[in-house]
Amino acid sequence: MFTEFFLKNAFNLAILFSCGMALLVVRFWLSRNVQWKKGFTFHAAQFFIYAIIIGTIGSILNNAIEDYNLRFISSGVIDFICTSLIALILTIKLFLIINQFEKAQVNKGRDVTSTRILARVIKITIIVAIVLLYGEHFGMSLSGLLTFGGIGGIAVGMAGKDVLSNFFSGIMLYF
Numbered sequence: 264m265f266t267e268f269f270l271k272n273a274f275n276l277a278i279l280f281s282c283g284m285a286l287l288v289v290r291f292w293l294s295r296n297v298q299w300k301k302g303f304t305f306h307a308a309q310f311f312i313y314a315i316i317i318g319t320i321g322s323i324l325n326n327a328i329e330d331y332n333l334r335f336i337s338s339g340v341i342d343f344i345c346t347s348l349i350a351l352i353l354t355i356k357l358f359l360i361i362n363q364f365e366k367a368q369v370n371k372g373r374d375v376t377s378t379r380i381l382a383r384v385i386k387i388t389i390i391v392a393i394v395l396l397y398g399e400h401f402g403m404s405l406s407g408l409l410t411f412g413g414i415g416g417i418a419v420g421m422a423g424k425d426v427l428s429n430f431f432s433g434i435m436l437y438f
Contacts, residue, residue, distance in 0.1 A: 268327065279316060306360055
């Protein structure tokens with residue numbers, strides 16, 4: 264029984280082994296060069312490998328559920344956990360890249376306050392985008408939300424025209 268399961272998942276296990284080796288190679292190769300650890304390429308490669316590992320483990324668990332008739336967990340729960348982990352890792356990696364961008368801009372001599380504000384706005388935008396895409400994956404309709412946001416934006420724009428005008432004038436004077 265175990266050999267049948269092993270043979271059925273041999274390709275997935277080979278993918279897991281090769282991804283584990285790739286993680287070790289990336290970690291040891293880039294540990295020599297600290298500058299690469301801070302780069303976009305390192306985080307993108309690491310995220311890609313982690314996503315493949317999570318997807319492969321999810322596939323193996325789904326095969327185990329199917330083969331052994333496990334009733335305490337379903338394939339939908341496994342897919343939900345895998346998708347949640349991938350979204351979490353993506354968020355963490357993007358936040359690390361934004362933090363490094365923020366530090367680089369401050370070290371270049373840019374204004375600390377405006378750099379932090381820009382970093383926070385980008386982080387909030389990323390969180391909103393991931394939540395919307397994550398919700399779309401699980402059946403949340405985006406069209407109603409976007410319609411509500413558009414109509415709400417028009418109402419706020421008309422109601423706060425003078426306030427927004429003064430706010431943007433202040434920003435233009437600041438820079």
